[in-house]
Amino acid sequence: MDTDALAISGLNAFYGESHVLHNLSFNLKKGQVLGLLGRNGAGKTTCISAIMGLVKVKAARVELFGQSIAGMSPESISLNGVGLVPQGRRIFPSLTVYENLTVAARRGLSQQGPGWGLEQVYATFPRLSERRRQLAGSLSGGEQQMLAICRALMTNPRLILFDEPSEGLAPQIVAEVATVLKQLRNSGLSIILVEQNIKLALDIADEVVVLNTGYVAHAGDANSLRSNDRLVEQLLGVY
Ligand SMILES: Nc1ncnc2c1ncn2[C@@H]1O[C@H](COP(=O)(O)OP(=O)(O)OP(=O)(O)O)[C@@H](O)[C@H]1O
Ligand SMILES: [Mg+2]
Incomplete structure (x- = not known):
């Protein structure tokens, strides 16, 4: 059987005494998008942080392409091919666009072709190329999001974690981000997409996991929610 890109079971996470994630279990198939x-x-960022090794997990099985990564440092997890586009972007404001990209640059595991480098990200996002000498802190919100995405791509990940990439962006920029996400999916990357923009998530995701107060409240294919406004309303209180 083909190994999954990510297989999580029995994941618990705590902040001090506070038990935030309860026994999470879900899988992401290779080359698919899982909407979280x-x-x-609800615990979405904590879950992303736990996968990345930024939050300690207890009694969990976390396997990346069949290899256990539970308990590894964030650096090791990154070196094993996990890229993060964090909530709030977290680009380096006092470095230029070029510097933000080059500090992240790394060849991927068993990479055949050129993969993602400066040339490829600039070709995909010409606006970043035009602004490559500009300080990242002076970019617009949309440009900063593009930079955060490119910085993750520069590590040539095989799994990429997006934490609310559309947050605070104008509709036109959200559409651009959606186009990029679809391109990345079509290129074969495995993706976890955390979103409050349910329409965007359901448009892109193959599978969905809905968290509620740190528990899995629903898991299934995205179609099951796409065609069921009432369930979406019940789980997420929106639509
Ligand atoms: N560093 C922390 N220390 C203590 N509690 C935290 C910390 N970070 C988050 N929490 C708590 O853990 C719970 C889950 O937070 P988390 O940030 O994972 O939610 P989220 O689903 O990402 O929310 P949002 O949609 O607002 O980004 C919340 O109750 C939050 O207050
Ligand atoms: Mg969050």
């Missing part, structure tokens, strides 16, 4: 949804404070 839930209201504010």
